Amino acid sequence: MPRKKNGSERPDLRAHFGLHVIPMTREIAVRDRWKHDIYEEVLADLKDTVAQRRSAAIIGPSGAGKSGILRSLADALPEARYRVHYVKVTDLSKRDFCREIAVALGSEPAGYYGALVRTIQQRCQSLLEQESLRPVILLDEAHDIRPDVLAILRVLTNFEMDSRLVVSVVLAGQSALRQLLRRDDLEAVARRIAHYASLRLLSRQETRHYVEHRLAIAGAKTDLFDSAAHDAVYEAAQGNLRAINRLALKSLEIAAAQRSKVVGADLVAAARLKVQP
Numbered sequence: 001m002p003r004k005k006n007g008s009e010r011p012d013l014r015a016h017f018g019l020h021v022i023p024m025t026r027e028i029a030v031r032d033r034w035k036h037d038i039y040e041e042v043l044a045d046l047k048d049t050v051a052q053r054r055s056a057a058i059i060g061p062s063g064a065g066k067s068g069i070l071r072s073l074a075d076a077l078p079e080a081r082y083r084v085h086y087v088k089v090t091d092l093s094k095r096d097f098c099r100e101i102a103v104a105l106g107s108e109p110a111g112y113y114g115a116l117v118r119t120i121q122q123r124c125q126s127l128l129e130q131e132s133l134r135p136v137i138l139l140d141e142a143h144d145i146r147p148d149v150l151a152i153l154r155v156l157t158n159f160e161m162d163s164r165l166v167v168s169v170v171l172a173g174q175s176a177l178r179q180l181l182r183r184d185d186l187e188a189v190a191r192r193i194a195h196y197a198s199l200r201l202l203s204r205q206e207t208r209h210y211v212e213h214r215l216a217i218a219g220a221k222t223d224l225f226d227s228a229a230h231d232a233v234y235e236a237a238q239g240n241l242r243a244i245n246r247l248a249l250k251s252l253e254i255a256a257a258q259r260s261k262v263v264g265a266d267l268v269a270a271a272r273l274k275v276q277p
């Protein structure tokens, strides 16, 4: 049993609640995901868009499940047909982004910007001519990308007059991505986005179902939150999946520390004081 610094015993969450894994964690296996219509419809549309060699954007607030959708999409595209490359925008420079694109296309990511652009263009041309693995680039946190860097996506499209590309790009980002794609200097990129999907935060009832699902996949046989606790989670987290995870997990930890088998609203209130807003 893990010991706190002051020496008191902190019961293991799993043992206390009879779970086989720690619930409400950030990482979740694609097969364990909550298959709510909100996500499954977006996922089906994205799969269709990519199957048609087109590009898409997913727009939604932080904690709406965008990165989760990208992971599910990567999982759903058969390895025999697609080469999927996930890129998270941090501080991508033009050269970094070109390197990522080159890797996605299976090319050597060597050289400076100009050389990389030529490599990418040649590779696009040869991919067009031969039937092979279709590259898919998933660009997460795309609202944070610099406009001049995003504009590079144009080089993927130079040859094809048609809107179908050799490469499908799926951009995921917060609402600033929509504004970014409205800029005049990104018009050529925006024209390639054949499908826009949006994700929203959960309602009160959905929040409850989400928590119940996350507890059930961790092995809970009964609901570990009472009704008022579910409401309190919703009131605090406002449907943001990441905030729900943190608050629910902290509530369970406090319940376990107090040897309580069910989380009530008082424990959620106590947990709220201990998690970042």
Ligand SMILES: Nc1ncnc2c1ncn2[C@@H]1O[C@H](COP(=O)(O)OP(=O)(O)O)[C@@H](O)[C@H]1O
Pocket (backbone or CB within 6 Å): 024, 025, 026, 027, 028, 032, 033, 034, 035, 036, 039, 060, 061, 062, 063, 064, 065, 066, 067, 068, 069, 241, 242, 245
């Ligand atoms: N479909 C889902 N089923 C179960 N948990 C999910 C699902 N989508 C997201 N999550 C959980 O919510 C957290 C936040 O979702 P994420 O996709 O990272 O949101 P965003 O990228 O929009 O900020 C994830 O770390 C994961 O634990």
Ligand SMILES: [Mg+2]
Pocket (backbone or CB within 6 Å): 066, 067, 068, 140, 141
């Ligand atoms: Mg994300």
